[in-house]
Amino acid sequence: MHDNPASTWITTPITESILRGALELERTERGVLPHRLPARARAQCADGQLSMVESQPSGVRLAFRTAATAVELDVLSTKTVYRGAQTLPGNAYDLLVDGRLVSRATAPGGNVVTIDMATGAVSTEAGPVGTVRFAELPAGAKDVEIWLPYREKTELVELRTDAPVEPVPDRGRRVWLHHGSSISHGSNAESSTTTWPALSAAAGGVELINLGLGGSALLDPFTARALRDTPADLISVKIGINVVNADLMRLRAFGPAVHGFLDTIREGHPSTPLLVISPILCPIHEDTPGPGAPVFDDGMVRFRATGDPAERAAGKLTLNVIREELARITAQRAADDPNLHHLDGRELYGETDFAELPLPDALHPDAAAHRRIAERFAGRVFGPGGPFTAVL
Known part of the structure; x- marks a missing residue:
């Protein structure tokens, strides 16, 4: 799983302290699943469309301060595709340093849900946990954000870095x-x-x-x-x-x-x-x-x-x-x-x-x-x- 054995990897628990944009974190067998509606809201509507989109983490991002130059994030993604249709954008992980986009990656593996929009039929193919890797980040202390894909349900399994991580200090932003x-x-x-x-x-x-x-x-x-x-x-x-x-x-x-x-x-x-x-x-x-x-x-x-x-x-x-x-x-x-x-x-x-x-x-x-x-x-x-x- 780790391509750089010479590095001493530090694992940081993924908690609300380093996650922004989600209203709730669901604890799962592997890790945590961000939700954009709370459990009480989800319990009041059984609509499959709503269930899918509220668990797609548009605007949800990991945010932390670190001197790390390499970051790995293990995820179990659930990609949604439409039978017979073109591949749509929205599957990228964007990494920002001090507010500037410096890298973009996608997650291998994961589950695939196929929807037939003509018939409404839905099928699911299970897949493995994948690792999103970012290397050669600028040296020195910096604010790092990893924005999750807006079109993929994303279960966060493990965050690893080659330097300690701490929550971003309050910048007083509205x-x-x-x-x-x-x-x-x-x-x-x-x-x-x-x-x-x-x-x-x-x-x-x-x-x-x-x-x-x-x-x-x-x-x-x-x-x-x-x-x-x-x-x-x-x-x-x-x-x-x-x-x-x-x-x-x-x-x-x-x-x-x-x-x-x-x-x-x-x-x-x-x-x-x-x-x-x-x-x-x-x-x-x-x-x-x-x-x-x-x-x-x-x-x-x-x-x-x-x-x-x-x-x-x-x-x-x-x-x-x-x-x-x-x-x-x-x-x-x-x-x-x-x-x-x-x-x-x-x-x-x-x-x-x-x-x-x-x-x-x-x-x-x-x-x-x-x-x-x-x-x-x-x-x-x-x-x-x-x-x-x-x-x-």
Whole structure:
């Protein structure tokens, strides 16, 4: 397992003291499994999609201070692939030194879950623990972060270094807690450090807790309670696309559900800056309701809207309807809540952006679009006059 026998390896227990971005650590037979929703929330929903994505550690990272020049991390990964479709990004481990990306690796071995999106069939092939290796790190004491893959469930087995490890000292950075859909989770970004929330957090100088849950930003009460109970200095919720493409509810239910979601967050964070973000542009659902459905074309997965635009009259939701409703709700609540803010998602990615950087699968932005969304968000939200501007 160790390629450098001359080194004296030091094993450090993987505990909450050196892990960031997870809400809970589950103890397993081999090690620990990071979760982005607590056990109480997981127990209240048996949906397989939610179970998969909350255990995919988008934004979760090991963070420690060390003089080590070599690091090994044993993991048992669970990779998810789609039968007949292209391999998707999101399987990289990014290593940062003092905030700068210096190395990237993948984990060998691991389990493979194969999903047939046409039939819904799921099969699992078990695999072994693998070792992720990073060598030739800069000498001297430094802050090291290892960002876990956003698309792989990752059981952490053992951390080894060639010098002692200690938790990173408190740098006094604010904590930003964000919830959203697969776009926030990271879909089609190059890696976990290049999702739009991670890039925005780096630009804003904040610590990210990313509760972007692919296909699962559905105004669930247990998610609202998780947000309520998680310490944070800044909170944002990106609402809309999953409600439409899951065809989850009608207009009558949507408004009260948004109010209830925000009420629950405010129970734990009564005056924290809270930003409500409406959907970015997604032409297939702008005026056409869901549900959304995958379409296979030469190994590529694309999405289409299967609803009828005429059904809007009966209360079916589209992105334009949701944007109008979110703007109305936040304006109404802001009269009594000066720390509540609203951002139209089309300011982050709109028609001109779609013309230049189209959504490759008609639903998710590509790596370049993630970077653009992050630049826009950082400027509008963390920049001068923005709702998350630091108060000096």
